[in-house]
Amino acid sequence: MAHYCDTVGIDLGTTRSCVAVWDGTQVHVIANESGDNTTPSWVCFPDKKQRRVGKAAERAGTKYASSVIYHSKRLIGNKYGEAVLQDAAKLRWPFKVVDQGDGGAAIQITVAGEPKVVSPEEAGAGVLSYLKKVAEEFIGRPVKKAVITVPAYFNDSQRQATRDAGRIAGLEVKRIINEPTAAALAFGVTEGDAAKDKKNLLVFDFGGGTLDVTIMEIEGGSMNFKVRATDGDTRLGGEDIDARLVEHFLGVFKTQTGVDLAGAKESDKKKKALNKLRQACAQLKVDLSRMTESDVCLDELFGDETLEAKMTREEFEGLIGDLLQRIKIPVLRALEKVHGSMKPGDIDQVLLVGGSSRIPKVQSILGSMFPERELARRINPDEAIAIGAAMDASHAYRMVDVVPRALGVATANHEDPNKQFATIIIPACSPIPEGGLSVTSSFGTSRDEQTGADIEICEGEERFFDDNTHLGEFELLGLPKRPRGEITIYVSMGIDQDGILTVTGSAEGTDIKQDISVRANKGRMSEEVIVRLQRENEEYEMTATKGE
Template identity: 40%
Template sequence: MANNKVAVGIDLGTTYSCVGVWQHDRVEIITNDQGNRTTPSCVAFAATERFIGDAARNQAALNPVNTIFDAKRLIGRRFSDSTVKSDVKLWPFKVVGDSDDRPKIVVNYRGVEKRFSPEELSSMVLIKMREIAEKYLGKEIQNAVVTVSARFSNSQRQATKDAARIAGLNVLRILVEPTAAAVAYGLDQKLTSSSVGQRTVLIFDLGGGSFDVSLLQIKKGNFKVLATAGDTHLGGEDFDNRLLNHFVEEFKSKHRKDISRNAKSLRRLKNACEKAKRILSHNAMTTIDIDSLYEGIDYHAKVTRAKFENLNLDLFRSCVDTVKKCLQDVEMDKNNVDDVVLVGGSTRIPKVQQLLQQFFNGKELCKNINPEEAVAYGAAVQAAVLSGEANHNIKNLMLLDVTPLSLGTEVSGNLMDVIIPRNTTVPVSMQNFFSTVRDDQKVVGVGVYEGERTRVEDNNLLGEFELRDLPPAPRGKVKICITFTIDGDGVLNVSAEHESSGLKKSIKIIRGGTLTEEEIENIVKNAEQFKTEDEEFKRKVNAMVAFEDYVYNRREETETSCMLEASVKKMLSYSFKEAIEWINSNRNAEICEYEYKKQQLEAICNRHIPGIEGIKIE
C-alpha cells in the first residue's frame, strides 16, 4: 500500500495546522474532511470519544475544560517557566507540573482523569494531518517535513520531533517557519532561476501563537538565513486575550458579576472576541452579541477598530522593535531590504501593516502569498526535495538556516563560554578546549546552556554530563575538547573528548527534549489504544446509523404502501416507534446491541412487508 518515497510538509501551528504535498509539479494544499485548507490545532475529550481539529473546536464552548488548544505554547518548556504560568491563568483546562517540572494537561476522558504531555497532544494533531494527507493521496504517509518557530529552543525542536515520532512520522527535517515561507515566496517570484539576481528579503511571520522575523538572501535557489528574531509567545491569541480581558472587565462593571472563573462563559466570549478581531480587519466597528452569557444575562457590546488597536498597541509596536533588532544583528540598513513578506493570519491586522510600512518608509508590503498556507507550502517543497520527488525547478533548492540562540558551556566563575554564537549558519560544528582546574582531577562536569546572558544560571540549561576516569596530572595539563554540533534540524549534539596520546573518551548529549525513550514508547502504545478506541467508536456510530436508517426507510415504505392492511400498518408503526425510542435512549449502546435490535426488526418486517427480503437499503 505504501509508497514511502512520498513525503508531505506539515505546518504544526499554535492555533491552526496545514498540510501540503508536491505533485504534478506543484504544491497541493490538502483540504480536510470539512473542506477546509487549515485545521484547528485542537483536541477534545468527551464522555465517549475524542475529537481532533474542527470537531474539537466546534464543541469547545460546551466542553471547555476538556478541550485543549495552544499545546505548542507548552511543548519543550518547563512548568515553572514564566510564560507557562501566565498562560495557565487564561486557559479553561487544567495544567499541572510533574516531578520533573514538565507540564501535563489534565482532562476527564470516559470518566477517568488522564494527564497528557504537550508532545502527546501535538502528536494527535499531527496524526490528524497525516490522515488528511493519506485520504487525499490514497496511500500511507511515513515521511514529513515539520515546521517550528524560528525562535524555538533546542528542547522545543526535539520535543516537536518526539511528537512527530509518536504520530508515526519519520521527520526528514525540522524546518523553521519563516524559511519555509521564504521558499513559497521564492517560487512565487520565480527566484529559483539562475538568471535572477540576489534579493534580500525580510519574512514577517505573525501567527496565532508565535512571531518570527527572518532576514534572508535568496539567489539561484539558495535560501540563506542571515538573522532571526522573534517571540515564541506572541500572536493572535494574545490579541484575542486583550480583547477578552476588556470585555470581562466591562461585564463586571455593568452587571457586577465576574465571569472569569466560569470556563464555559469565558470560552464563548473568547470565540466572540476572535470573530470580532477578524471582522475589525475589514470594518471600523463590530458588535459582540451572546445570548445568556452568564447567569441568564444576555451580553451586547460594541467595539471599534480604534479600541482594539489601542488595547494591543504595545504588542504591535514590539513587533516592529523585533524587526529593528533583526536588522541590527547583521548591521543591515532597512533600505537594503528588497521585499517585506507578510506571513501568518495576524498580519491581516491593518495596524500591524501600517506600523511595518511606516518603519520601511512607506515601502509596499508583499501580500502575494497566502499567509495561512505559505509555511506548509514551503515545507511541502522541502519534503519533495528530500524525498527525491522534486522536478528540475526545485531539485537544487538549498536552505541554510541559523541557530536562534547562543550555545555554550560553563567556565570558572559561573560564566557562560559561548561556543556557537547566535545567528550562526547551520549545520555547523564548533569546538573549544578546556583544562582541568585542580591537580589530579579525575572528573570534568560539562553543562550545556543556550541564551545570551553572561551568567550561566540566567540561561537555559539543556543538559549536563560528566567525563570520568581522567588520568592524574597537575592542573591545566589535561586538555578537554568540547564540540558542539548542530544538524540541519537545528538540534544540538555535544561531545567531550580527552586529548592525550592513545586515550580518548567521549560522551554526547543526544537528547534535548523532555521525553525519555521509554516515555515515547509508552505514548506510542497509548496512541495505538486511542486509534483502536476511535475506530471502535466509528463502528459503533455506523451500527447505530445503519439501524436508524433501516427504521426510517421501512417506516416511510410502510406509510406509503397501498398493499398493506391497516392492522399491519398499525402494528409496524408501533414497532418503528418503539425502535426509534430505543435508539434515542441508547446512543452509547454496544455494536452487538444495535445489530441484534436491527435483526429483530428485520424479522418483523420480513414477515409482514411483501417482497422485502433481499432488498438492500442504501
C-alpha cells in the same frame, strides 16, 4: 495522473494547522473533510476511549469544557515553571498546567470525572494524526513521512519535542524546518530586479502563539536561500491579542450586569462561558482587520446575562497598542544580528506570514519601518508555511538555515565562583550546511589535580551561564592529576539540519570521551514512553470520531 511526493509538509500551528503535498510540479494544500484548508489545533477527550480533533474537538468543547486542549504548542518542550503558569493565567486556559514528573510542563484535563494528564507532545500528535489521515485520503495511499515546521526561535528542547509528537503520530519526521524559511520558499520570490545578484528578504511571521523575524538572502534568478539572521518572541501572538480582548470584555460584562465572571468559582459553566467569549473575541479581531467597527453579542453568556458591546478599530488598536509595539524589537534585533549589521533600507521585500499579520496596525508599523518596500501578501498567510514545508520535502530547492541562538558551556569565574561564565562555542546565526555544523573548542582544567570535569551546556547570549537556558550536562571522569591548565579538554558541538544538538567532550592524551544527545538530559520522553503513546494513538485512531 499526479505523482505525489511520499513526504508531506505540515505546519503544526498554535491555533490552526495545515498539510500540503508536492506533486512534481506544484504544491496542493489539502482541505479537510469540511473543505477547510486549515484545521483548529484542538483535541478533546469526550470519554476514556475517544479522541476528537479539529472542528469536532472545538464543537465538543461546548459540552466537554474540562476535556479540551488547545494552544498545546505554547507548552511543547517547555519546563514547568513560572513562565508557563503565567501563560495559563493570562490566557485563561480551561485546563491545568502541571509538572509531568520530569520537570516538563503537561496538561491536566478531566475525562469522565477523573483527572487525565496529557503531554503537549501527545496533544500535538493528535493533530498530526488527523492531518496524516486527511493527506492519505487525498493522495490515496498511506503517508508515513513528513517535514514539520517550528518557529525559528524554538529552542532545542522544543524541536526535539515536536519530533517526538511526529513519531507518536506514526510519522517519520524527515526534517524539522523553521517556519519563516518555509514561508520564503512558498512565496517563490524569484521575481523582482533581475539585475540584482542577491535579494534581501525579511520574513515577518506573526502567528497564533509566536512572532518570528528572519532575514534571508536569495540568489538572483534562483530558489537558493541563505538565512542571515533570526529573532523572535515566543510569547507574543494572536492568542495574546485575544486574551487582551477577553479581559476587556470581562470588564464590560461586569459593568453591564454586575456579574464578575472572571472571579466566579471554577466550574464547567464558567469554562464554557470563557470559551464562548474567547471565540467571539478571536472573531472580533478578524472582523476589525476588515472593518472599522464590529460588535460582540453573546446571549446568556453566563446564567441569564447577555453581553452586548461594540468596538471600533481605533479602540482595538489602543487596547493592544503595547503588544503591537513589541513587534519592532525582534525586527531591529534581527537586523543587528546580520554580520556587519543591516539597515532597514537594505531589505528589498517584507513577506507577511501568519494570521496576525493581517491586522492593519501591524502592517502600518512595518510600513513605517520599511518605507517604499513591498509588504508581500500574495499567498494566504495561513497556508504559506505548509506550502513551503511541502516544497522542502520535494528536495527541489536548496536552503541554508542558521542556529537561532548561541550555544555554549559553563566556564569558571575565579572572581565569583558562584557565577559561572557562559563561553560561546557556536555563535547565534551560524549557517548550518547540508551535512550539519560541527565546532570544537578547547579548555584547560581550572584546578590543580582535577580528576573530573562537568560539561554544562546552555543556549543564549547572556554573559553568565545561569542567565541562559540550561540544556544539559555530563561529566568527564578519570582525568590524570596535573597542575591547573595542563590538561586540555575538547568540547565539540554538532547541529544537524533539524537544529538538534549533540555535544562530545574528550581529554587530550587520554581515552576519556563522553557525549550527549541533549534530549536525554532535558526531561524529554524516553523511548519506552514514545512507544506506549504510539500504541495509544493507534487505538484512538481506530475508535475516535473524526473531526471535520
